[in-house]
Amino acid sequence: MYKCAIILAAGEGKRMKSSLPKVIHKICETEMVNIVIDVMRNSGIDEVNVVVGKGADKVKEATSSRNVIYSFQDKQLGTGHAVMCAEEFLQEKKGTVAIFTGDAPLITEDTVKKLINFHEGGNYKATILTSIVDNPTGYGRIVREKDNNVSKIVEHKDCNEEEIKINEINSAMYCFDIQALLESIKKLNNNNAQGEYYLTDVIGILKNQGEKIGALPVPFEETMGVNSRIQLADAEKVMRRRINRKHMENGVTLIDPDNTYIGKDVEIGNDTVIYPGNVLQGKTIIKEECILYPNSRIDNSTVEKGVTIQSSVILDSKIGENTTVGPFAYIRPLTVIGKSARIGDFVEIKKSTIGDNTKVSHLTYIGDAEVGSGCNFGCGTVVVNYDGTAKYKTIIGDNAFIGCNTNLVSPVIVKDNSYIAAGSTITKEVPEGALAVARARQKNIEGWVEKKGLKK
Numbered sequence: 502m503y504k505c506a507i508i509l510a511a512g513e514g515k516r517m518k519s520s521l522p523k524v525i526h527k528i529c530e531t532e533m534v535n536i537v538i539d540v541m542r543n544s545g546i547d548e549v550n551v552v553v554g555k556g557a558d559k560v561k562e563a564t565s566s567r568n569v570i571y572s573f574q575d576k577q578l579g580t581g582h583a584v585m586c587a588e589e590f591l592q593e594k595k596g597t598v599a600i601f602t603g604d605a606p607l608i609t610e611d612t613v614k615k616l617i618n619f620h621e622g623g624n625y626k627a628t629i630l631t632s633i634v635d636n637p638t639g640y641g642r643i644v645r646e647k648d649n650n651v652s653k654i655v656e657h658k659d660c661n662e663e664e665i666k667i668n669e670i671n672s673a674m675y676c677f678d679i680q681a682l683l684e685s686i687k688k689l690n691n692n693n694a695q696g697e698y699y700l701t702d703v704i705g706i707l708k709n710q711g712e713k714i715g716a717l718p719v720p721f722e723e724t725m726g727v728n729s730r731i732q733l734a735d736a737e738k739v740m741r742r743r744i745n746r747k748h749m750e751n752g753v754t755l756i757d758p759d760n761t762y763i764g765k766d767v768e769i770g771n772d773t774v775i776y777p778g779n780v781l782q783g784k785t786i787i788k789e790e791c792i793l794y795p796n797s798r799i800d801n802s803t804v805e806k807g808v809t810i811q812s813s814v815i816l817d818s819k820i821g822e823n824t825t826v827g828p829f830a831y832i833r834p835l836t837v838i839g840k841s842a843r844i845g846d847f848v849e850i851k852k853s854t855i856g857d858n859t860k861v862s863h864l865t866y867i868g869d870a871e872v873g874s875g876c877n878f879g880c881g882t883v884v885v886n887y888d889g890t891a892k893y894k895t896i897i898g899d900n901a902f903i904g905c906n907t908n909l910v911s912p913v914i915v916k917d918n919s920y921i922a923a924g925s926t927i928t929k930e931v932p933e934g935a936l937a938v939a940r941a942r943q944k945n946i947e948g949w950v951e952k953k954g955l956k957k
């Protein structure tokens with residue numbers, strides 16, 4: 502049967518107290534609405550329509566990589582009205598529409614598939630995903646008849662004394678028969694406590710026409726909505742636990758999974774050990790047998806097998822096999838570091854390549870440089886890549902020995918197997934096999950201290 506989805510994302514999310522629309526707040530590094538879109542796609546639904554309104558431009562921008570269709574809700578007159586705004590999208594279609602909200606990101610593919618099968622298999626005109634909860638405050642209540650069939654949904658603010666006690670809640674996740682939905686949304690009114698057109702009223706309307714309504718209870722962990730920053734943190738925690746569990750199942754050791762922050766798209770090889778306080782973001786890949794000691798942030802980077810990283814920041818870069826990084830290194834975008842290299846403490850590298858076995862052990866800046874293999878950088882080396890106007894490139898061959906406190910004023914070339922004396926400021930090419938000394942010669946003035954009367 503044909504299937505499509507509508508995701509409601511036009512609300513502002515007042516309780517978030519944010520200048521961003523609620524649905525583009527992130528959990529585990531991904532916008533909530535994008536998580537919902539991806540779940541729909543992975544559940545076998547191709548056409549996804551997102552209803553935007555408040556902050557429409559920002560929501561469209563955030564979802565631009567997802568290839569969805571948009572409907573626009575000018576005024577936020579309720580969830581039923583939001584669906585009316587997608588009427589054009591549904592018009593000529595026959596089959597099933599799944600309606601979800603952009604603020605409930607914990608739903609899983611398994612459950613969406615189960616919902617669709619339950620709905621289509623049971624020949625329902627509408628099927629609601631529900632949860633049984635201890636505290637139903639704020640949620641719409643599922644009202645069932647004596648025969649246990651669903652008769653309607655009543656919003657919290659519209660409940661009578663009996664209804665308010667019901668602890669089966671509406672998740673705001675449904676499947677509808679498209680034509681039945683289109684017919685019944687025309688009949689919605691806003692005679693209720695909030696003066697809104699409620700999508701939930703469609704259930705009562707269909708029921709009164711004698712249609713069959715399905716309801717599928719699932720754990721609240723999958724249906725909880727995010728309306729506040731507190732719930733955002735709650736949702737993040739659930740998602741984090743799921744992601745971290747998956748990595749542990751794949752053979753990754755997480756010393757403290759509650760304090761390890763791994764984005765949804767990150768890949769990690771087995772026998773890698775991750776200490777607390779690590780933040781892995783974007784499309785980062787960490788291969789096998791790495792050790793990530795506490796407190797690094799690694800974004801969009803590839804870390805090859807056997808690498809050790811301590812308390813460092815690595816952005817859009819590649820780190821070769823068996824290399825060590827940190828503590829306190831800053832690897833900036835477009836850096837490629839070779840195998841068995843050593844990048845030590847307080848080293849910053851930007852847009853540079855560093856060859857295999859090269860050691861940059863302490864207090865060094867390398868920017869816009871090509872560095873060969875087997876080099877050794879003394880403490881305090883600076884690649885002077887910027888003259889205040891433009892950036893220049895430095896090229897260093899293999900097995901160069903750069904003495905401590907050297908300045909390499911770019912553009913400059915240092916050839917293979919050369920040495921640079923400590924404290925040199927290099928402005929000219931260093932030939933292969935040469936020693937370059939570029940500093941003032943030392944002069945000692947005997948007895949100077951006494952002559953000046955400074956002797957203690």
Ligand code: UD1
Pocket residue numbers: 509510511512513524552554574576577578579580581582583602603604605639640641642654656670671672673698699700701725726728
């Ligand atoms: C809704 C349900 C409630 C359910 C709860 C589950 C209704 C009337 N109520 O309540 O039964 O228990 O979700 O989380 O449907 N939105 C629009 N346009 C609007 C209003 C809302 O696009 O005019 C979008 C919002 O962006 C949000 C979603 O719909 O993503 C839900 O809206 P929200 O105001 O959060 O509904 P709840 O009060 O949570």
Ligand code: CA
Pocket residue numbers: 604726727728
């Ligand atoms: Ca909500």
